[in-house]
Amino acid sequence: MAEMMYREALNRALFEEMRRDPSVFIMGENIGERGGSYKVTEGLIKEFGPERVIDTPLAEATFTNAAVGAALVGTRPIVEILFVDFTTLPMDALVNQAAKYKFMSGGQGQVPMVLRTQGGAGNGLAAQHSQSLEALFYHIPGLKLVMPSTPYDAYGLLLSAIRDDAPTIFIEHKLLYMTKGEVPEEEYVVPMGEADVKREGEDVTLVTYSYMTLKCLEAAELLEKEGISVEVVDLRTLKPLDEETILESARKTGRVIIVHEACKRGGIGGDIAAMIMENAYDDLDGPVSRVCGLDTPVPYNLELEKVCVPTVEDIAEAVIKIT
C-alpha cells in the first residue's frame, strides 16, 4: 500500500490505462504540458505524445461531440472538462448523442467514453465555478455517473469507467484532489454500481457520496462521543445505483438521512428517499430526511459560501433530531 493524493491516484489510473490500451486517448483544455489545472494529467504528454494527449481549442461542445464520434469508430476517449459548470455547453453531446446512440442504433454501436470533470464549492470561485450538477446527468437514461470520495475509489473507478462500454460521467470534487489515502500498488478495479459502507453503525444511516462522505464521517465521529452509532454509506456510483446496499442499511438502522452538497430541490436525495420509501417503508422508524446544499447559486464571499453547503454540524444536528 502506498499513500497518495486523490489527484495522484487519478493520474496513475490514466497512465496505466493508456499503457494497457492504445485505443484510450484523452483530450481537454491545457491538459498537455500544463498537466491540467488540477494536475491530474501531469506527465501524460511526455509518455504518450500529443496524438493521445490532446490540448483542444476552447470548444467544449465540439470536443465532447468529437469524443462521441471517436468512440463510434473504436477508440476510448476520455474528455476533461475543467469544471462541471461548463458541462452545460456540451449537453447535446451527452444527452442526445452519447446517452442514446446504443439504444437508437438497436445496439449496433456504443459510445465507450468517459467525461472527467470537477465540481463543488469551497474555493471562492463563485456562482459559475462552484456548482454540483450531478442531478442533470442522473436524470438521463443511458449515462453512468461516478463520484468517488477517496483515492482508492478514484483509481479503481476510473479504471472501471474507462473499460466500460457505456458513456460515463466521472465527477471529481475540487476539495478532494489534495486529500490522501491508501492505494494498493497492484492494479485493481472498483466495479461501478457498488456502494461502500465507509463506517458501520446501528442507529442512523447517512447515505452520501463525493466530498460529503468526508463530512459525514467526521459527523459520525462526533456523534459516537454522544453515544449515537452512525452508518455511512458512500454511494461512489450514482448510476447504476446500488439500491441493495442502501436498503440493507436502511432496514438495519431504521433511520436514513441523505446528505449531498447539490441543491436540495430536484437533487438526487429526493429520488433515493422515494426509492427507500417504496421498498423499505415498513422497516423505517421515521421519514427519510435530507441535508443538502441551499437552493441558491453559490456566492463569492467566504461567509456566504459556507452557509450554502452542509457542514459537519448541520449533519450532526440532523442526526440528533431523529434519534
Add this chain to the structure above:
Amino acid sequence: MTKKSPKKNAAKGKVSSPGVSEKILLKMYRSAYATRQFELKCMDLYRQGFIRGYLHPYLGEEAIAAGACAAIRPEDFIVSTHRGHGHCISKGADLKLMVSEIMGRATGYCKGRGGSMHISSKEDNNLGANGIVGAGIPIGTGAAMGIKVKKSKQVVLVFFSDGAANQGVFGESLNFAAAFELPVIYMLENNHYAVSTPVECSFGNCDLACKGPAYGMPGVCVDGNDAVEVYLATKSAAERALNGEGPTLIEAKTYRHGGHHINDPGLYMDQEVLAEWKARDPLDILRSKIKGKKKIQEIEAHVESELEEAIEFAKDSPQPSVDEFLDSIPNY
C-alpha cells in the same frame, strides 16, 4: 427581425484616421493608468489574503479597453470577460465599488456575491463579466438585438479573447449579427494565449480578423497596445453600427504581461516574445503621444489617491450579512 437588402458588400474594414484630441488621449490615459495601478494593488491585496478565488490581471492589455471605451458613449453597452477589470474601469466604474466587490464586501457592485469574475454595473451600462468563456459573445449580440427592437440609438461593444473565438457561439453570433445588421462591435483581444494554449495551436488560420469578412462584416486588425489605433477602429465601427450598417469585428493584438491568473507563473510563455511586448508597453506608447506632460502627472497622482481611498473604503466596508443573504434567496 427585418434586414435591409441588398446586402452590403463586407469588404475589409479600414480605419479612418483623423487626429485624436488631447482630451481623448488623456481620457484614455486615465483609464489605462487606473487599470494598471488597480491590477497591481489587487495582486498585493490577493497576496495579503483580502481577495480569494480567481484573479485574472489585465496587465499589458490596458490600451484595448481604454481605447475602445473612449470611442463609445455612456449610453452604449459593454460586455466583459473573466479578465474584465480594465473593461469596467474604462467604462467608468467606481473604484470603491470595484475593490469592495473583489474583496467580497457588502458595498461591492454585486454585494460581494460575484467577485472579480462577475462584476457588472448597471449604471455604466456594463452588462457584466463572465466566468463562462465565450458566453458574452451571444449575450452582447442579443443586447444589440434588443436595441434594434427598441429602436434606441445605442451600440454594444463585446470584449472577448482568442480562446473564446474557438467557441461555436463566436461563429454563430457573427453570422447572426451580420444577417440582421445588428449594432454590435466584436472586440477580439488577441493576447495570444488561452491559459497555456498558444493561438497557433488552437487555430488553423491565425488571422482572426479575417473571420469578419467570412461572416459578412468588416474585419479590422489593430495594434492592441496602441490605444489610439484601438480608439479609431472602434470609433468607425460605432459609427457604422449607429448608421444601421451592422457589426464589425476588430482584432486587437496584445500580450499578457504574466500568467493566466495570479497563481500562474506563466512559465510556458516565450520569454523573448514577452520581453518584446513588454518593451512596447501600452502605457508608454500612449504617454508618448500626449503633449501635456504635466497633465499626465496630475492624472497619475489623482488615480493613485483615488485608488488608496477605494482600498480604504473597501477595507472599512462590512462583510455581507448572512441573514440578509438567507432571507433574499427566492423560492424558485
